[in-house]
Amino acid sequence: MSISDHDKDAFQRLLHKTADEEPVFRVLVVDDEPSILELVKTALETLEDYDVLIASSAADAFEIILDEDVPFDCVLLDIQMPDIDGIELLADLRALPEYAETPVLMLTAMNDREYIDAAFRAGASDFINKPFDFHELRSRIKCAHELVQARRAAAKSTEVLSKLTLKSATVHQFSFDDPISIGDADSFLRYIEFDNYISQLARAKIFGSYAVSVMLRDAKLFFDLAGSTKFREAIQSLAYSIQRATEEFDCVFSYRGGGIFLILVHSTRTSDNSLKPKNLEELFGARIRHYIDDDRIEVLLSNPVSMRLLSRTAAKGAIEKSVTAVQQLEAELQNGNELAGTESVDRSQGVRPTSEKRFYERALHELFSEESHLTSR
CATH class of the missing domain: 3.40.50.2300 (Response regulator)
Structure with a gap:
């Protein structure tokens, strides 16, 4: 309509x-x-x-x-x-x-x-x-x-759209880059609160941490084909997987939009970082298989970025550096570079050449086409 x-x-x-x-x-x-x-x-x-x-x-x-x-x-x-x-x-x-x-x-x-x-x-x-x-x-x-x-304006927009009897789906959709809330994950902070948390740590001069970014590979393609509802379900599943994978860490994490999570781990030794893409994929896969029967959905992980003794501006710069690193890793994988991500990706996973990447994209199209059970009304 x-x-x-x-x-x-x-x-x-x-x-x-x-x-x-x-x-x-x-x-x-x-x-x-x-x-x-x-x-x-x-x-x-x-x-x-x-x-x-x-x-x-x-x-x-x-x-x-x-x-x-x-x-x-x-x-x-x-x-x-x-x-x-x-x-x-x-x-x-x-x-x-x-x-x-x-x-x-x-x-x-x-x-x-x-x-x-x-x-x-x-x-x-x-x-x-x-x-x-x-x-x-x-x-x-x-x-x-x-x-x-802003929240009042959004609520008024929803009310007005409702009064105009427009599609309710239009009201509830969000864009690919929007941060979303995750529910009851213990270590999760919403993006605004996460940013304020970083700023408070910097003001108190108590940084002894490192940042890691986690990305759902080909998230934009996933969003475009599956739609916002299924994408939200996938992001929530990944959030709970991150929560489970970081239970032994002193950390908090947040979803910043665009298929990317930020994790702040309180440790001065980045060498202690035992977060691995393979571990996250196993946890994520166990949660997501009930509605996506495909093993090509994978998780990318950036190298840790130290955030010791940083000002508020430098702390935010370190966060952005972590995000950029995982985005570059995805870009290298999409380009079929077999040397991509040798420091960030478990080599047992390998790196897909271009032909396999195209097969992966075709599989996603089949999974999330209008005829798929995932998008049927």
């Missing part, structure tokens, strides 16, 4: 109308220090015209949250509080459906990685260090505000 010009005009009018009705940005600040509460409340209401409520304990905060008819748009949580700390409250918040996506910024004077890891694993969106730099505080909350606005 195509979208008519009339539908497009109606869609734009509804978006413009709802944009003019943007609600005030509501923030809840939770801290056991009265001076911090008043300072942050005054600053945000004066400088940004936000609607700010405060709570001096986790128990008070949760009571306020349950009493409010409309969920808060953003929550600032102090980590260290008596009785129930901020990380426990955060876990309770994330268990509420209406707060599953709410930006939650942790307030802390602690820079130990155990606190940083615990908070991000519990669902923190970002960190703000005490004592506050108010320029940075405003910047971080503005980022949260922009994120909320």
Whole structure:
């Protein structure tokens, strides 16, 4: 079902109308220090015209949250509080459906990685260090505000499309390069949170890690032929395989889109890296075979890139270097270069020559053609 010009005009009018009705940005600040509460409340209401409520304990905060008819748009949580700390409250918040996506910024004077890891694993969106730099505080909350606005716009678009009785499939599709959430993988961070996690480690100057990128080979072809739903299932299966393969590592990982995962392993010895493409493929294959009966789907793995003693800018550069490495490996394999990836790929796998690559592509076309059981309606 195509979208008519009339539908497009109606869609734009509804978006413009709802944009003019943007609600005030509501923030809840939770801290056991009265001076911090008043300072942050005054600053945000004066400088940004936000609607700010405060709570001096986790128990008070949760009571306020349950009493409010409309969920808060953003929550600032102090980590260290008596009785129930901020990380426990955060876990309770994330268990509420209406707060599953709410930006939650942790307030802390602690820079130990155990606190940083615990908070991000519990669902923190970002960190703000005490004592506050108010320029940075405003910047971080503005980022949260922009994120909320983007999500509201997406929700309005979905509602408008629904009202125009367009195909529901159109609403739920995503592009190949979009990051997507993975569900309940313990070490998984969403891409924005992963980026904030890297930045926080750099600010705290506690890097002693290395980055590895994992790619689903020929992911774009897979996406084009299988469609977004099957592609999402494959990416989720690969995520759980990564979770299983890294159980013995001190690490976190994220999906950045384009069929690529980033893994940050906390170790100064890259020689200890025992992540292998073959191991990942075996785990991935065990999960994915129930709906893709083909053994040519494979996983590529970059060499580890050290991230020791890096600034925030250099840390992001190291991440990009890792991503570029796995993309280059795929390009070399696609070109049929038999010498490609000798350091990154288990030689027992070999490298497919051009003729086998073409056979692989034909097999994917057969798997994901309109007649295939994978794409049948």
